[in-house]
Amino acid sequence: MKMAQEFKEFAMRGNVVDLAVGVIIGGAFGKIVTSLVNDLIMPPIGMLLGGMEFKDLKIYLEKTEGLSGDELAAVPAIHYGQFINVVLDFLIVAMAIFFLVKGINKLRRKQKQEEAAPAPTEKECPHCLSKVPIKATRCKHCTSQLEAGA
Numbered sequence: 001m002k003m004a005q006e007f008k009e010f011a012m013r014g015n016v017v018d019l020a021v022g023v024i025i026g027g028a029f030g031k032i033v034t035s036l037v038n039d040l041i042m043p044p045i046g047m048l049l050g051g052m053e054f055k056d057l058k059i060y061l062e063k064t065e066g067l068s069g070d071e072l073a074a075v076p077a078i079h080y081g082q083f084i085n086v087v088l089d090f091l092i093v094a095m096a097i098f099f100l101v102k103g104i105n106k107l108r109r110k111q112k113q114e115e116a117a118p119a120p121t122e123k124e125c126p127h128c129l130s131k132v133p134i135k136a137t138r139c140k141h142c143t144s145q146l147e148a149g150a
Contacts, residue, residue, distance in 0.1 A: 030093060037088045057081030 010016065038055070046054040058077040067075065122131045128142040137146055 029096070030089070033089050033092045033096075036092065037085055041088065042085060053081075055079075055082045055085055057084075 042054040046052050049057075058079045058081065061076045061078065064072055064075055121134055123134050123136075123146075124130070125132050125139040125142060125144060125146065127144040128139060130139065130141040132139050132141070132146070138144070139146055
């Protein structure tokens with residue numbers, strides 16, 4: 001019973017739940033990117049190559065003269081068209097993650113700058129240019145009257 005309790009505590013930690021959500025969304029995003037590459041990017045490239053299906057581009061490792069159908073499918077081949085599709089999938093996902101992380105880092109830096117900039121505690125006397133407390137109404141050095149909140 002103790003192991004079940006420990007597992008429940010582990011699974012309900014915020015990090016584990018966040019990771020699970022990230023994996024699920026990442027899988028769905030991967031499917032979208034795969035569709036983008038296969039259905040929108042590669043067909044025009046295939047059309048430029050003479051109407052050939054891009055993912056079917058391959059180099060046969062044995063002679064294929066006189067073979068057709070199942071016999072041709074059994075011949076070992078290097079499927080470079082499919083490899084290029086997968087590389088494009090990866091590059092698009094990597095670029096999207098890069099921009100996401102870049103945006104998050106920018107927001108974090110901005111938040112740190114806002115937290116790091118403390119409110120001023122002193123102001124400068126316009127008459128003698130000495131520093132006086134921000135709430136002061138009279139300069140302690142030259143005794144000039146100061147504007148409130150200036």
